[in-house]
Amino acid sequence: MALYEQLTENHNKFLEGLQHRFLDGDRKSALQKFEKIGFPTKKDEEYKYTNLKEITEKNYNFFPKEGHNLTKEQFDQLHLGEENFDWIVFINGKLHKEFSKVSIENVEFLSFNYALNDDKHKEVFDQYFNTLTPENSAFAQLNLAYCKYGFFLKVPKNVVIEKPIHVFYLSQNQEENTFYNTRNLLIVEEGAKVEIIESHHNFDETYVFTNSVTEIFTYPNAKADWHKLQNDNDTSYLVDSTFAKQEKDSLTTVNTFSFGGKLVRNNLDFIHNGQNINSFMNGITIIGKEQLVDHHTAVHHNQPNCESYQNYKGIYKDNAHGVFNGKVFVDKIAQKTNAYQQNNNVLLSEGATIDTKPQLEIFADDVKCSHGCTVGQLNEDALFYLRARGISKKEAQALLLYAFANDAMQNIDIEPLKEKISKLLAEKLKVDIEF
Secondary structure, three states: OOHHHHHHHHHHHHHHOOOOOOOHHHHHHHHHHHHHHOOOOOOOHHHOOOOOHHHHOOOOEOOOOOOOOOOHHHHHOOOOOOOOOEEEEEEOOEEOOOOOEOOOOOOEEEEHHHHHHOHHHHHHHHHHOOOOOOOOOHHHHHHHHHOOEEEEEEEOOOOEOOOOEEEEEEEOOOOOOEEEEEEEEEEEOOOOEEEEEEEEEEOOOOOEEEEEEEEEEEOOOOEEEEEEEEOOOOOEEEEEEEEEEEOOOOEEEEEEEEOOOOEEEEEEEEEEOOOOOEEEEEEEEEEOOOOEEEEEEEEEEOOOOOEEEEEEEEEEOOOOEEEEEEEEEEOOOOOOOEEEEEEEEEEOOOOOEEEEEEEEEEOOOOOEEEEEEEEEOOOHHHHHHHHOOOOOHHHHHHHHHHHHHHHHHOOOOOHHHHHHHHHHHHHHHOOOOOO
16 A cells, blocks of 8 residues: 555544644645645656655555664764754654753743643644645645644744754664654744754664654744754655745755755745845755755745845766756845855766756846856866876865865854764765864
């Protein structure tokens, strides 16, 4: 039985196992909407280059086993050298306090499941939850029908969280393919600041499919940074949908570093709801074998005097496949918009492919908007220059690729994260880099 046939069969059982009830009507409605839409196919323009059959034709367990045998040593290997960070750890969907460390104060920081069970948060959820997800998004509707795991964080006015928060989603000891629907809700009130790191890790040989939805609300003069570290194994699938709504004078960044996972799809939407907004999207993708990473971005410039910056770099080898589809929409009232979008790619093997399509839709006349993409191989002149100075061909190639990717992480101000990304780059490129 493929995933589609399992959805309705498991839904009533899923609802029976929940302790809360105020989303039940929404969940049932969402599943009905999903059934009308169905999983995207290559006939859908937005999934033209991404075949989901590998995911949707498998069977999955909707109710992960809670038992695990994760050791401290295994968990420590996932860290970034972040002893001074806070972190929250979900294992098989459940929050595990014994692995987590949360020292932040004066904020509301709860597991998603707990927040749904707490009546005092109902008003907050009514105001924010599921207000940014589009009706026609199959994966967002599917997530609403089944979401249970994840976290809720509200940072009050003028509260600055000094320590980055690393959120780990771990799966272990699952005997069957497992289906997770994670849900995150971040509210950063006026003048507040927070940085989140998110990573997913599958420890089993069975397949894990994670359908994740995140909603970010950034209020005036607030700053929210979200870093996605995607370095899972070859038995993991991830469809990640992130929606960020910004108010005037705010800054929001989403960085996406894709190094692992069999199939990864990133949907990223920014919505401008005020003036003097800054939005930053950076991505580095380095994959090989039969991996696929698909980035779909959209920035909705709805107000004047705002800026957005997109810089995505891709390196593909073997039979890897990359996709980039970036859109910038500029409303007719959004004068003085400054929007930059660039996607540069290097193909290292004949079997590697990239489909790239940067797009602009501009209805204002006083704007600075640019977009572009490149697809090619390493610069032969630069390669010759390095080899002429005694550097081996393999190391010269790696150094050039490292330099090519490096500028996409220049706005990371978390030093341990920047160092971790640099090390992963060096590891993937097989080059020794000194820090």
